[in-house]
Amino acid sequence: MFRRPLEFLNSLPAHGDLVEIRLGPLRAWVVCHPDLVHQMLRDTRTFDKGGTQYDRLRLLLGDSVVTCPHTEHRRQRRLVQHPFRPSHVADYTELIGVEAQLACRDWRAGQQVDVSAALLTMTTRVISRVLFSDSLDTATVGEVRRCLADVVRGLFLRTLVPADAVFQLPTPANRRYRNAVARLRTIVDGVIAERRRNARGPGAVPRDDVLQTLLDAARDDGDGLPAASEQDVHDQLITLLLTGVETVSLCLSSAFGLLARNPEAERRLHAELDAVLAGRARPAPDDLPRLVHTRSVVTETLRHSPPGWLFTRATTRDTVLAGHRLTKGSMVLYSPYLLHHDAASFADPDRFLPERWLPGQAPPGRQGAMIPFAAGSRKCLGDAFAMTEATVALATLAGHWRLRLPPGPSERQRPAVTLGPRRLVMTCEPRADRTAATPAHGDAPALRADGAFRAPDARTAGGHGADDA
Template identity: 60%
Template sequence: MDWAGLVSSVQVRGTFTTFACRVWQEVFMSHAVPEPKRAWRTGTAPGIFPLLGHGIAFYRQPLEFLNSLPAYGDLVEIRLGPQRAWMVCHPELTHEVLMDPHTFDKGGPLYDRLGKLMGDGLVTCRQPTHRDKRRLLQPAFRPSHVVDYTDLVTEEAEAVCRAWPTGETVAVTEAMMALTTRVTSRVLLSDSLDDRTTAEVRDCLAAVVRGLFVRTVVPIDTLFRLPTPANRRYRRALSRLHEIIDTAIAQRRQSADRDDVLGTLLKAASGEGAPAAITDQEVHDHLITLLLTGVETQALTLASAFSLLALHPEAERRLHAELDSLLPEGQRPGPGDLPHLVYTRCVVSETLRHSSPGWLFTRVATKETELAGCRLPKGAAVLYSPHLLHHDPSSFPEPERFDPDRWLPGQPTAEQRRAMMPFSAGNRKCIGDEFAMVEATLALATIAGRRRLRHLPGYADQKPRPGITMGPRSLVMTCEPRSRMPAAASRAPRATAAPCTSDTRTAGDHVVDNA
């Protein structure tokens, strides 16, 4: 039917003719002329070694290899050992993958390896069981509960400062690992771990994350059954972690209940407070998962923040000015200070963009599907990299420049928010994302308010040591006392971050506006 002719034949003046024309244009023409689909580029990365694939490039020069991939397409085929895999190099494609967890489920070489460590925990479980597991753990990470952890974080951060002798060198990464291990273990297990066991957990986690990476990029099990020192070290660390968790669970069963994550899990195991009872193995798996994911990533974020601040004195000066204007000398930040630590949180956000510790993740196609016009078989491994997305110059101009101002309220564009995903996106977004931001913000504010860290003479950026996480694993700096700025210099407008309005199911960003 000629709709244009029909409308033009209506001899009625005024609003009806206008209305009819609009209906024709907006309804019928929108169906007749659909918007063209974006033309995605696909390709294959060169330099495939027999048997090892791109494993050598990933291990020797991980970031350089990642940064080279967008030149070959928005979706690039690579090899992990002899296995084919596809790297997503564009933010929109990454969101397409993460927002469809039924098609692109947790899996692939990384999660296959993590599953052997974590069991069927929240991070590694498949989509059909994810909802119930998340519901069980979510109360411990609600914003109202996260605020309760404020004193815990600042108390541990202040202890770090007391242990650092001013005027001498300090092992920053090691200290941050000790800090985040103490915080995470107290959130999960209260005071179940003594100082010696906490130090063991820290060392075991460091050995495990290094071993997991090489097992991911070269997934050939035969190589890791050999009795090499590295393989023995990995197995010992793995065994000891499981032993520590089992001991903590056994001891808790014989003592009084505690209001912590272990207490919640044990109630669920007994059939209390959950739709269905969970098994003892699930209690273990949840604890090992949260311990592994809550320690090293946070430690590396803080170590990177102190390293970057030492290299960028203007950002450091503005951070100190904010802290001096908000906190009287010697006072630790409290829950009421969090909304006003705007620039401090900007420093954390920019550190997560510039030096994201979670830099490589995998998914697996649950069925034959199409992505970027490319047919992927069932079981195909699909990878994405926050580092790659965060360093895309089309999203972040001058991506190598450390600039906390990118995240001041009102500054980030919608495109930057979507490209910023240190905690993933969709319904598998990290359950502890807000706790992680609060912990890093409070720890940074507490330590930077008391100490100033300087790089050693002749410092050069450390070459990243690849692991499941990425960051400065052996950072050593000089610790100096920090004198407060004069009142006039430190006085600044009392900015307040906007209230959190993000949807954890769909948000890909986590910036200062979400404080």
């Protein structure tokens, strides 16, 4: 589990649909069949957020929308779901496209670039504007990116090792983790305090971002939203930063690595971008329905290399699952990576085949086996946003550049709390002579005159919706 976790997980279906494993002194169960996974995810009263993963996450995120118990989830979700409803996310297309252009504006033909770092910076800037408008300057965005990287690396070991004493030792890795958590909290608290000060000053400009929605709820001025405590505001913002940055950047890094190894899939992607964008620098909202192959590349990347690859639940009462009696407090694990790579669910599971997901194709796998965003009432509330961000960013970057893997061995996938390449270096090859101007920071059409991103108004818009740790 520590040395070769992906191979270990893929070996478990041969032992049954529900397999007992040991994590040090703890006994845990791994669910290997998609029907059982959905049975568990639908029954949130019995299989609640818990286990070592969420015990550790609560120390960082508090009882936020990701970590809160079943009884609190509906209230927590209502606090933050509005900007991420599917009917809203197309409004972010311009912002995402501009930030993707900025991510590659300094690339040159033949240059080797750290694609992972560039994409992590891009997704940090996108989510910081959605959450805070223009409240984070470029230097602070970079600091947030570095803090999140240290936190994600440290969380994996804390998920699998139940001994708290190990993480109290003053090792370099433990110090990095504690310092990153403390700095991230300081940055978020500073943004909250600054927004409150500016809201009381003359000429204050109302903001349509997640922070403002939470502050309105904290003042009981949320127009029907549930009341939020001061701790709610802090915890939700930390949670959305952590969950909204690295997962999308890792998906995009994996996509470019997979495309470089699969030239036919890359050729089809480029042909679609040339036809749909017709030389434009980035897609518009109306282009999204026509980027069919581009979206299929993202979907197949999420199947092949899901950033969220391992999750835990804890039983709240004695229960029976797959004929096995689980006592109250049992830890149950499920892995999207395991389900996505089971040959009983997907033919040739290790092959990268975006055409699996094209319209008109037969269902690509066993029903319910594809769960990159979980399922049930605790399904990721940002799934539509993440798909739009990945699709627009992939279209923008691949429209400008073909990225090649340099000769030699590629980076081995080493899972942390998320899965994907963290040091992906690739060589830039321009696809065409682009004449469209690349915007400078702050010049995005999606920004208002005061510099704030015009996000959808959450109160009025409609819709439904262990490497070095």
